[in-house]
Amino acid sequence: MTIPILSTKLNIPLSRPKIVSRPRLIERLNTGFQRRLTLISASAGSGKTTLLGEWLERCERPVAWLSLDAGDNDPARFLTYLCAALQTIGRNSGEGVFALLHSPQLPPIESIVVAMLNEIETNHNPFVLVLDDYHVITSETIANAIALLLDRMPSYMHLVIATREEPCLPIARLRVRDQLTEVRDTDLGFTKAEAAEFLLAVMELPLGAEDIAFLASRTEGWIAGLQAAALSFRGQKDVSSLIEKFSGTHPFVLDYLLEEVIQHLSPVTQTFLLRTSILDRLCGPLCEAVIGDPCGEYGSTTASGQDMLEALERANLFIVPLDNERHWYRYHHLFAEILRKRLYQTKLSSDGHDEAAQCHVRASVWYEKQGLEIEAFCHAAAANDVKRAARLVEGGGMPLLFRGAVTPVLNWLDELPKQVLDARPSLWVLHASALLMAGQITRVEQKLLAAEHALHRVEQDATQRDLLGHIAAIRATIAVSKHQSETILAESKRALEYLHPDNVPVRTAAVWSLGYAHQLQGNRKEATKAYADALATSQSIGHKMITILATLGLGLMQEADNQLTLAVETYQRVIQLAGEPPLPVVCEAHLGLARIFYEWNDLESAKQHGERSVQLARGIEQSDRTVAGEVLLARLMLADGEVSGASAMLATGEHVARQYHFQNQMPNIADAQVMVLIRQGNRTAAAQVAQRHGRYISQARVHLADDEASEALTILEPLRMEAESKQQEDVRLTVTSLLAVALHMHGEKEKALRMLRDALTLAAPGGFVRMFVDAGAPMVRLLREAAKHAFMTDYLRKLLTACEAENMANQLETVHDAEHHLIEPLSSRELEVLTLIAQGLSNREISEQLFIALATVKGHNRVIFDKLQVKRRTEAVARARLLGLLQDFHP
Incomplete structure (x- = not known):
């Protein structure tokens, strides 16, 4: 569900209609367009909003x-x-962000801002954001x-911030770089001439x-x-004597004047x-609802709420219209604060009830x-x-937490x-649930234990059972991040x-987590079924997060x-579903694509x-996904010769993992370390790492590197049988290819x-x-032998070309012969292209x-x-042969 927008x-x-014009300040604001930020920072009641209104009209x-x-202060609501x-002025900005607001966790803030700016870049017309x-x-x-x-x-965008307090922004840096226009209390204060115009004319x-x-x-x-002084003096006979009694700082003066x-x-x-002071914004029907009339004191013949608001505006009584139709208003902030203070001091109405609380309930x-x-x-x-x-938080099946209210809840x-x-x-x-969505995972279990303790003291019914189920679903979600399959x-x-049965959103999440448990345990058939079931249900109810995870x-x-x-x-569909900027969980889709493109x-x-x-x-708290990605990047570095x-x-990844x-990342790290040590x-050391972590395929790789074919066969043949029985096609392919080499x-x-x-048929x-x-020189020799028998010619030729190029690159890396004759060594891909030339x-x-x-x-x-410092293909081939780059490259 989307977050409702209050248009006012x-x-x-x-x-x-009547204001004191401020030409000196308008001119300062106009010159501010040359800079990034205009900051209007001054105390309440200093005229910030009025000045902005006059300026923006022009x-x-x-x-x-x-x-x-x-x-x-909730980031989702703010965004x-x-x-x-931005969309009110026709800017094509925000569609990608809107799509993410009901997700449990916002993407990194940098991604959101960058995406927003990218959308703003589609229109270069100057504009102002206030x-x-x-x-x-x-926040x-x-x-x-x-x-x-x-x-x-961009330079054509100008930001204006109006505030009572100094914002937590790099103001000093902007000031030094001449990127800041400032309007402060001393600037906004009326001069004597302006005060006279205000008191007499306005x-x-x-x-x-x-x-x-x-x-x-x-x-x-x-x-x-x-303004407060003028209102308090209206109708008074001896105004001069009253004026003489005023003293003290602003808050005290205002308290007195408002009273x-x-x-x-x-x-x-x-x-x-008093009763409507609890509202941030006011309209006639809302005011009538909040006023109520528990004691008949408001009177049935009283004007409507809209009439009252318009009357207050005509009286210039600290009320500000928020739209052209005069439908929505707000009180001056300090005026509202004083009214609320007086309301809470009154506390109890004549019937003994908390009047402020009653007003809030009616609102x-x-x-x-x-x-x-x-x-x-x-x-x-x-x-x-x-x-x-x-009840409102629970949201009738779709909790308020999913609608941009995580922070207030x-x-x-x-x-x-x-x-x-x-x-x-x-x-x-x-x-x-709120803590989980806010990323404060360490506090979640404490609340769940408290919930269970409280539930033990009440009679169990359908509602209580549902709560126990929700508790279990939350624990399952936490265990997913830790890859704890049994849990x-x-x-x-x-x-x-x-x-x-009616709690479909939470049940769907539980089905998805069940699929992940099956995946961790190698039960791929059950995992696929669970993911498919979760996907079908999540799509039908519009549960976008589970749709992404199940896909x-x-x-x-x-x-x-x-x-x-x-x-x-499928991975590209996940990226499309997540939109731009993406959810952090999309890292898994990019990692999958990285693995496949590597392959x-x-x-x-x-x-x-x-x-x-x-x-x-x-952007994910307490997640091993960063380490997983860095292991893949390390393998890419190894493939490019950066051993x-x-x-x-x-080494860094292993330190972080420990x-x-x-622990779930240690096997992947060990496999990559074995490949590095072999190179x-x-x-x-490679054998020790493989044995310590129980990585049988890596142990076989070490044996092959040591020309110990018998030992490798002893490991690989049982692994192939096991992979076939368990229908683990990825393991079966890896083992079959290495078994052929052995x-x-x-x-x-x-x-x-x-x-x-068999391996080629699978691959x-x-x-x-x-x-x-990655099988190295032994695979090159095997593929050359296979090429003589001419089966699967096109695919075999492609593999042989790639393997020979990589093998030669590794040889050159070891002896460094050619590097001394080249401006820069050829990469694996360049050697591959050179071989085909x-x-x-x-x-x-x-x-x-x-x-x-x-x-x-x-x-x-x-x-x-x-x-190679040549100009033609023939010269490139000749020089490459002279440097030994093309020796033995004949399939």
Whole structure:
């Protein structure tokens, strides 16, 4: 579900019919277009919004306006409104962000801001973005987003921030770089001439020059103070004597003046003001709902709420219209604060009830009827109506947590006393869910234990069982991040046993986690079924997160079954589903693509996806996905001849895995370390690593590197039988290819060729290459032997070319002979292209042979010619043979 948008937050406040024009400040704001940020930082009542309204009326640029409130500290809600504000001026910005707002965890803030700016870049017309009341924002995440926006936004975009407090932004740096225009309290204060115009023309208060000068001095030009003074003096006989009594700093003056204003209003108007002061925004129907009339004191003949609002505006009584139709208003902030203070001091109404709480409840009821559940919840929480707030949070099957209210809900739950939570165990479960969504995983189990303890003391019914099921589903989700298959399996089954049949969202999540448990345990058939079931249900109910995760799971199963082309399509579908910017979980799709492109020997594409995976994985708390991505990048470095770099990266990955107990990554790290150690010639250490971690295939690789074919066969033959019985197609292919090499080394050439034929039959549909390349020189010899028998010619030729190029590159890396004669060594891909050139293939034939674009082949040619310092193909081949780069490259 999307986050409801309150359109009045996006409307530029209308300027009053009578205002004091501020040409000196308007000119300063106009010159600010040359800089990135205009900061209007001043105390309440200093005229910030009025100045902005006057300026923007004259501004020729489109203006996106956003009035902020405390609820906007939730990053998802803030981003929703920010994008909505940009769309009011026709900016194609925010669609990608909107798609992510109901997800459990936002992507990294940098990704969101960059995506937003990329969309803004589609239209280069100048515009202004205004953030009003920025002082209500206390979220560090949002502050970081705005700082990043300031740093990277285009020159035709200008940001204006109006705030009571200094924002947590790099103000000093912007000031030094002349990227900041500032308007402060001292700038906004009325001069004596402006104060006179305000009091005489705007407030229509007949005062002498001395009284005006005295008031201007006492209030220090503070506009709210002057306005309050004028209101309190209306109808008074001896104004001069009253003026002489004013003293003190702004807050005290304002308290006194507002008291003076309020006490001269009718009881009906005072009641209206006090009860509606709890609202951030006001409209007639909402005010009527909040006023109520429990004691009949408001009177049935009273004007409507809309009439009252318009009357307050005509009286210039600290009320600001928010739209052209005069439908929505807000009180001046300090005026509202004083009214609320007085309301809470009154506390009890004549019937003994908490009047403020009653007003909040009535507001909550009204907002809920309008479909604005977040606002309804906030008022229920303010009323301390736990039952109503809890019901709103639960959301009738789709919790409010999924609608952009994680922060307010979590703050409310954090403040509730233990006895309240114990009395309603569902709140403990909601607390755990909110913490999980906020990424505070370490606190989740504590809340779940408290929920279980509270549930033990109540009689079990369908509701209680459903809560127990929800608890189990949360535990299963936590166990997924830790790859604890037994825990996932047990908790998922428990969740499905206890969850109510109607609780479809949580049941679907449990089915998905059950699939992951089957995957970890190697039960691929059951895993695929669970993922497919979860996908079908999540698509039917619009549960986007499970749709993404289940699709991802199916991609992993396709990859394990050697269906690489199909898996690529599935992983790309995951990326499309996640939108832009992507969810952090999409790191798994990029990692899958990196693995497949590596297997296809497209190392450049593999590197791009590997680096993207690591970048996204850093946005997930307590996840081993970063290490998984770095292991793949290390293997890419090894394939490119950067043996030392690969070794260093794996050492770092191992340290992180041990530090954070990422045991699931240790086998992958060990396999990669064995390959590095073999390349370094340190086979003893390689054997020790493989044995210590129980990596049988890696042990076989070490034996093959040591020409110990018998020992390798002893390991590989049982592994092949086991892989076939368990239908583990990926393991079966790897073992079969290595088994063919071992048999060839053992002198069983005919059997080796039959085994190779089996391996090629398994590998050809998926287009596997690196599996053969990584087997090293023994595989080259076997493929050459196979080439003489001329079976599967095209695929065999491709593999032989790749393996020979890699083998020669490894030889050159060891002896460094050619490196002393070249400006820069040839890469594996360049050696591959050079080999095909020597074989007489045209550029087009090379592109078809290697499955790369013709332009890419031509690009490789230019680089090869530059490195060999030649100009023609024939010269390149001759020089390569002279340097020993093409020796024995004859299939």
